[in-house]
Amino acid sequence: MPNHRKYRAKKACRSEQPRRYSVSVDGAKICHKTNVTETHNETVETVATEKVLAKMRIAVMGAGAVGGYFGGVLANQGEDVVLIARGAHGDAIAKNGLQVDNHWGNFNVKVEVTDDPSTVGKVDLILHCIKLYSNPEAFPTMKGMIGENTTILTIQNGATAGSILGEAFGPKHVLQGATYIETGIAGPGHIHQSGATAMIEFGETDGSQTERVEAIRKVLEREGIQVKVSGNIVDTLWTKMVSVGSIGSVMAASRASFVEILASPNGEHTVRTTMEEIVAVGQSQGVNFPPRCVESKLADAIAEAEETQASLQYDLDNGKPLELDDILGAVVKIGREAGIPVPSSAALVTVLDKFKQGS
16 A cells, blocks of 8 residues: 655644534534533533634645645635645645745745545545546545535536536535636645636536535635636536637647637637537537627637646646546537537547547
8 A cells, every 4th residue: 555645734722712512504514602611510601692604624635736726825814724735746835835926925834735635534625626537536535535514616627527526426515616717836835826816616506505605605715716606607617618628629739829829820710610619519508608708708818818828738748648538528529419510629639639648
């Protein structure tokens, strides 16, 4: 058996604190502060009338560029966080703390980190940030973190992550989400984020405003993290995939920057056609896209062309496995099953298929 590493940051001792007891309500822990006075053999408890949300125990599954950023911000602002990170990145965090350079101010935070999720114990919230292709390997190791009221909030790419997690752990444990952020790993234990946007958008599949959604919104929303609760998260994920599935795939397949793609004779047309195919497939599944979705997404991409980076292209360039089957590959699969023509998307998937296992 491999030797797994687990590191726990030292915490200051606190004395003479009020005792607490907690109960769970639809997945949200409510904590009552209780002052205890002992008289002879009697214990008189006075329960404060104010209810406060208990501090959640949060595990970040995949503390890379995205998970490391969000987990670092939460830990730096006092939340109870454990990062799941492997290799040199995890070792560096354990030794030196997690360094986060960001739009709101740089910081270094000492935070618990391990490469073995099975050692963590039950948590309240799992922020699921690993690559889609790592799900089969990761799922067995996650079981020990999941209690009766644990929520797994997935912010993975694509529109199928929620259903995949639901099949593995039960739909009641899963919330789907999307993230909008420019971030990368500058070196082991070092995250670099840029720009004023670091957003997580999430919600219940049926759009209901539940107590657990509100509890998670409150714990996530702070300086450095914007939060939006979606009334239709399925539409949100498909809308994001219009740009992620098209631009990233064209950049990876062409081995070109987005500026170079736009300068080529058929580059913009290829991106537009792929976007249109994603919309057509989504509409066949009942997805409602914003008006002029393709035009809007393409215009935004063109305006930001010089800054555009694609994780799919990064992974290809570095010989890593590709998130192909669950993003544009899923569009092709669903499209063919629904009888929707997807020639541009299918061509891109075919070009990249031989590289999807990495090298």
